[in-house]
Amino acid sequence: EVQLVESGGGLVQPGGSLRLSCAASGFYFSGYFMTWARQAPGKGLEWVATIKADGSEKYYVDSVKGRFTISRDNAKNSLFLQMDSLRAEDTAAYYCVSGGARYFDYWGQGTLVTVSS
Amino acid sequence: DIVVTQTPLSLSVTPGQPAAISCKSSQSLLHSDGKTYLYWYVQKAGQPPQLLIYEVSNRFSGVPDRFSGSGSGTDFTLKISRVEADDVGLYYCMQSIQRPFTFGPGTKVDIK
Numbered sequence: 001e002v003q004l005v006e007s008g009g010g011l012v013q014p015g016g017s018l019r020l021s022c023a024a025s026g027f028y029f030s031g032y033f034m035t036w037a038r039q040a041p042g043k044g045l046e047w048v049a050t051i052k053a054d055g056s057e058k059y060y061v062d063s064v065k066g067r068f069t070i071s072r073d074n075a076k077n078s079l080f081l082q083m084d085s086l087r088a089e090d091t092a093a094y095y096c097v098s099g100g101a102r103y104f105d106y107w108g109q110g111t112l113v114t115v116s117s
Numbered sequence: 118d119i120v121v122t123q124t125p126l127s128l129s130v131t132p133g134q135p136a137a138i139s140c141k142s143s144q145s146l147l148h149s150d151g152k153t154y155l156y157w158y159v160q161k162a163g164q165p166p167q168l169l170i171y172e173v174s175n176r177f178s179g180v181p182d183r184f185s186g187s188g189s190g191t192d193f194t195l196k197i198s199r200v201e202a203d204d205v206g207l208y209y210c211m212q213s214i215q216r217p218f219t220f221g222p223g224t225k226v227d228i229k
Contacts, residue, residue: 045158045166045209047218061217095165102154102213105177107165 002026002106004096009111016086020111022079022096030054030074033100036081038092039110048094049081052101063089086115119144119212123221130200131229138224140193140210147190147214154214157186157195160223161206169208170195202228 008020020036036048049070050059058070069082079096093110120143130136146153157170168177170186173193183198197204207223 044223045160045211045220047216047220050216059216102218103156103168103171104158104211105168105171107167109165 002098004098004106004108006094006096006108006111009094009113011114011116012086013117014087014115016115017082017084018086018113020081020083020094020096020113022108024077024079024096024098027098027106029077029098032098034070034072034079035097035099035104036070036079037095037097037104037107038090038113039095040089040092043092046092050101051079083113086113088115091115118217119146119215119219121210121212121219121221123208123210123224125224126222127225127227129227129229130197132202133199136197136200136204136226138195138208138210138226140188140195140221142191142193142212144215145190146193146212153189154212155186155188155193156211156213157184158209158211158220159204159206160209166209197226200226200228204228 003025005023012018035050038046038048051070067085071080091114093112095110096108097104098106122141124139146155153173155173158166160166174186185196187194209223210221
């Protein structure tokens with residue numbers, strides 16, 4: 001059974017930083033692209049960033065480029081999202097998602113990030 | 118960016134009756150590799166999204182056959198042949214032919 005468990009969310013002040021983690025199990029983590037997606041409270045879904053299986057390629061939505069960094073540790077079946085210079089509009093539930101270059105199949109339960117003073 | 122729209126935004130259905138959700142994209146989702154990158158997800162209350170349909174019409178593992186997807190180019194439809202109480206939720210379509218991958222606004226399905 002595929003399991004994706006996010007952690008690291010919380011309350012942070014504008015301009016602050018947070019590092020999200022995702023522990024993956026139940027599938028061959030090293031063989032899959034991994035993605036972070038988010039959902040602001042009461043809003044729709046937004047793709048944030050994707051990393052290739054071997055970590056050699058990374059893609060970001062424009063609104064987070066230069067502020068967020070996606071990374072992975074295949075030896076530890078883990079995905080990360082370093083979020084710097086956080087803004088109020090980054091407030092959302094962040095989901096760890098497995099899949100391919102162009103699809104998302106399994107989603108974690110999400111971790112809530114709140115950016116507020 | 119490709120804009121994805123859905124209609125209706127809300128749907129109330131009698132159990133056992135069919136339902137259909139339309140999804141339109143601002144550009145064709147047909148890739149040069151021959152695949153069309155349109156996906157459907159459902160998000161039930163308090164849960165993360167779940168993949169229902171991939172590449173327009175392929176049901177994901179474990180998805181009941183009363184769910185079907187169709188369409189081409191820029192116009193797509195998700196159909197539920199006989200709605201059940203468990204189908205209540207928010208249904209999203211998503212395009213992945215071009216980054217940023219974008220989702221429709223969601224269609225809320227509930228039971229009459």
